[in-house]
Amino acid sequence: MSKPVQFQDWPESISVPYGPYRAVIERVVDGDTVYVLASLGLDEYAYRMIRIRGANAPELFSGPPGERELGKASRDFLTGLLPQGTRCRIMTERDITTFGRYVADIELEDGTDVTTALIESGHAVPYPR
Numbered sequence: 001m002s003k004p005v006q007f008q009d010w011p012e013s014i015s016v017p018y019g020p021y022r023a024v025i026e027r028v029v030d031g032d033t034v035y036v037l038a039s040l041g042l043d044e045y046a047y048r049m050i051r052i053r054g055a056n057a058p059e060l061f062s063g064p065p066g067e068r069e070l071g072k073a074s075r076d077f078l079t080g081l082l083p084q085g086t087r088c089r090i091m092t093e094r095d096i097t098t099f100g101r102y103v104a105d106i107e108l109e110d111g112t113d114v115t116t117a118l119i120e121s122g123h124a125v126p127y128p129r
Helices: 065-081 114-120
Strands: 018-030 033-041 044-052 087-094 102-108
Touching: 018 065, 018 102, 033 087, 044 114, 065 114, 102 114
Parallel strands: 044 102
Antiparallel strands: 018 033, 018 087, 033 044, 087 102
């Protein structure tokens, strides 16, 4: 369903965040992007590409070979942290600066914040929120 006309031009003064939502990791794309299946409530579900908010990992598909190797390491770290089927909680927002994707804070069942884990492990650097 596309956005109903009643929700077009929604005033910023009463905007609300998207979530939190229950989600399942479907696939890791690179060191800062995943696909999730999210439960939106009311028996509605969505499959979406999510960029991890606050983290910037080295590029996997472009840039010099050294950066691509670091990108592979970041992707592999994230795949280990978020294997397919991982249950998590996400808080999202639409971000037009990331190609219209959604960006999200991702929290694991044990309370691990994925952004913090990426940065503390050296697989990403902080990215302005």
